Amino acid sequence: MYEFRPFELTQCQYKKYGKSSIGRGINCIPKARSGHRCVANESDLFSFGGYNPDIDTKLLPELLKFNFLTKKWSIVFSSNSEEMPKESVSNALTLKDNCLVLYGGTGFPFGEKRSNETYLIWPYGFRKIEKLPTRGDRPEELYGQSILVRGHYLYVLGGTSGHDFTCDIHRLNLNTRTWELLYQSNENIRDDPKGRYRQEIAYDDDYIYIFGGGTQDTSFDMDRIPVYNFHQNRFTFIPTKPDLAIKENGGYPEARRFHSCVQQPGDNGIEVIIAGGSKQDGLYFDDIWKFNLSTHQWQLLTKSKLPYVLYFHDAAAVGNGLMYIFGGVTTNTRDVVRKNDLHKIWTQIPKLTEICWEAVTFYHPNIVDQSKEQLLSVGIPRKFADRITHGRNSGAIF
Template sequence: MYEFRPFLVTRCEYKSYAKATSIGRGINYIPKPRSGHRVVANETDLFSFGGYNPNIENKLLPELLKFNFLTQKWSIVFSSKSSNMPQESVSNALTLKDNCLVLYGGTGFPFGEKRSNETYLMWPYEQLRAIEHLVTQGNKPEQLYGQSILIRGYYLYVLGGTSGHEFTCDIHRLNLNTRTWESLYVSNENIRDNDPKGRYRHEIAQDDEYIYIFGGGTQDTSFDMEVIPAYNFLKNEFVFIPTNADPSFGYPEARRFHSCVQQGGEVIIAGGSKAVGIYFDDIWKFNLRTRQWKLLQTKLPYVLFFHDAAAVGNGLMYIFGGVTTRNGDLVRTNDLHKIWVQIPKLSEICWEALTFYDPTIANRSKKALLEIGVPRTFAERATHGRNTGAD
């Protein structure tokens, strides 16, 4: 029996296609365990780029995968052999704009020896399926990895990162129309008191005024989130914003290698690591308006770091891969979990219930769904970008 279960982490069960002929096209694919990958999502699919696994021959996973929420099936969108596939496929930065993935930076293996300051556009759906390497000009950022990015208007903002030895909190932005870089802010904590420490594997969120920086660290330091560094778009300066503790549980511990998603005015942080041997399974919410922290009374199924998470936009968060512990050893996982971190519209709950009771909806045409009374929004969602496998 279907039951709506908000604020509870559940594991997604992977399914496969019945036709064996599909396997060669990358449809019946179960992803390898990985860490250091990046994920984004829309209402129909989760996309995962890259990753690292020390137990495979090349250790790196330069590929773009897609998990369809309705069919519960994985497919390979772009493989390591796809044209323009970047080989720096660990600790990249990834975001989604409409149906285009924007990928920036990253490192190969050994970490830090080969780094990137290149930007790629990935078009994952059949009509435009391609990887485009952007040729840019202007004041490009250094070749780093572990940066964070976001899109605001027609600008791509890049913040922080590391060479493997040096850490920065500099900000650059790329005009996606003219494809021109500019340096917005060179951070120097030795000169200005309000400049945050250089870092990598931090996470960011935004509102109309600020870019907020959550955690991150260096090789041997993790940063706390009691006072959050924030970059002011309008004044081109950093400030430190005090936050309000959870009345019962205080603040999140300092961490790096965590995940972070933004659902409207709320930020959700999960897992991460403070130092070697100190790993987290907690989930926190932060309200950008009230600056209030809240510890959710649910946890990840195990400690997890170097994973990633994506917000769908309707209140769902998906968490994929990462490093956990098993019998005292560090191991990588290929598990995908989901959690309702906000109460959605009633129509979303009804849609989840309908697909639970009638899994054949995944195979019906848009016309057939409309004829049985499925609202157009959900009929279009069900038939958008159905899995076709890698070329």
């Protein structure tokens, strides 16, 4: 029987294709991995890249797709695909309409080969990977950066060469394909944030918010958050509000890196959800926190936690309150283990229509085989019919 369970982390069960499923992608159960990147829309989760020392190649230069309705993984682009980047660990990835924007990354050994290339990846329709020819003041070849697309600009923040760490901000005009150095961070002469990698970011109309990250031997706190002001082109720091019901660490999340972070629209503004991560002294986390960009309030989700400590995983927000968490590294006193588990959690109470749709797909799993016309004819709202037929258009073109 269907039951809506908000704030409860559940593991997604994978299914396999039948023999007749030709043309729907190459069915797969994903290899365990770390250092990959994930994004999602309302129909699919995409995972790019990753690392697993137990396989011959160690690297996983591929794009995978998990469909939320069929509960099946497929390979969108394999390691043999034309223009597939070879630097497939600690990239930065975001989604613009139906187009994935991929930047940076490293190969193995980490830091020996690094990238400052930008790729557009269309996973639907004609399916294509395009490496953008760019000019101007290109960023240094780094990995562990953060990116976002705002208007027709791609912003790139932070990263490392393996030895040096930065908090510089570069911007790529996606129309003219021209780079510019927007802000050069210098903590020695200004109150700028320290250089870092594997930080996570969120943003609104005014600011980029930086959550954690670290260097080789440091993880950064989150009681005072660096923010970049788009309008003033400068960094400041904002104090945050602790969860007063939590005694540990003063009610703030512990300093961390290698965590995951997503942002979702909420009833009281944009909510940021942070999960897992690790600290440089061998401390690993299984906690999940919320942060409100308007009130600057932290909240520990006390009824929700990861099934095990987890770092070097990634997460993606659907936009309706759902968050998915995939892969990563877990550890106990003896072993370090990479995972291929996928979990989901409702991080807020969604609209009633979303709950109803989840119930419909629970009781009618074969609904995915219906055409859009059939779905509309029986009263399925267009919004949800579009999710089933999602991806038949080619996506965004900059």
